[in-house]
Amino acid sequence: MMAEKLTLVSTPSLHVVDIGSGAPIVFQHGLGGDRNQIADSFPGDLPCRRVTVECRGHGLSPFDPKGRYSIARFADDVIATADSLGLERFSIGGVSMGAAVALNIACRFPDRIDALALVRPAWLTAAAPTNMQPFVAVAHHLRAHGAEGRDSFAASPIGLYLAEHAPDNLASLLGFFAHPEPDQLAALLLDIALDGPGVTEDDLAAIRVPTLTVGHGVDVVHPLDYARKLASLIPGAVCAEITPKAVDRTAYAAELKGALSAFFRMTSRDSRS
Secondary structure (H helix, E strand, O other): OOOOOEEOOOOOEEOEEEEEOOEEEEEEOOOOOOHHHHHHHOOOOOOEEEEEEOOOOOOOOOOOOOOOOOHHHHHHHHHHHHHHOOOOOEEEEEEOHHHHHHHHHHHHOHHHEEEEEEEOOOOOOOOOOHHHHHHHHHHHHHHHHHHHHHHHHHOOHHHHHHHHHOHHHHHHHHHHHHOOOHHHHHHHHHHHHOOOOOOOHHHHHOOOOOEEEEEOOOOOOOOHHHHHHHHHHOOOOEEEEOOOOOOOHHHHHHHHHHHHHHHHHHHOHHHHO
16 A cells, blocks of 8 residues: 555654555665655565655655754654554664664664664764765755855865765755755755764664665765674674666666665565564
8 A cells, every 4th residue: 555644643744655565664765865765776576565754854744843853853753653554563774864764763672673774874873974064065055055056066175076986976965956945955954964873882782683784885975884884883784785876877776676675585574484
């Protein structure tokens, strides 16, 4: 089934995709992403019930009325959604910011999680990592110039660096300048870029569910070393290194879906029963 709208207790009306049947997997998008990002990233042939919550200010979900955003708050919204859908236990994962949301949930609600997948993580444990500075810069250009800030950001030192070292990151960031509500978006980008997943290395060491991290090179925002480091800090975790999007988008998508499909098939409750 597809849930077009779902109003949650103590949250705004968030858009939730609830599709398929089988073991439940909650899979979250990145900063500035939405349901379409997950549809493009998640293996369509995996026999599961896939749930994606479009976070506040993303996709069809409205901006937060008070303009306050955090990874922990997004995680709370995911848990509220799981409660409303009757999901007592589920696997969880996400891309970039979605990986941070998934990690927060896995550490705070370990008894509810069956498996954890962290795709192109943009955080380890610290808040405001250097790799998130491009989002801070985008926010400042949005506030100062609105849509016209696209060219000034592209010509800035960060923009020029990304053009040379991570063109896929630059293309994604330039897309923010087409947003119809630049001030609202700037607040969202700043809050999240300066935030952290709210976990410690001790929390990571306490994770006891099967865990996959996925990373690739040619990516400034999502350093490959982050995927490797998280895999080294989480007991039994495995790191899959795939083709960079900037090198071959088709190979990237195929390898990502293949890694997720193999992982979730192996870790599903049905396969372990």
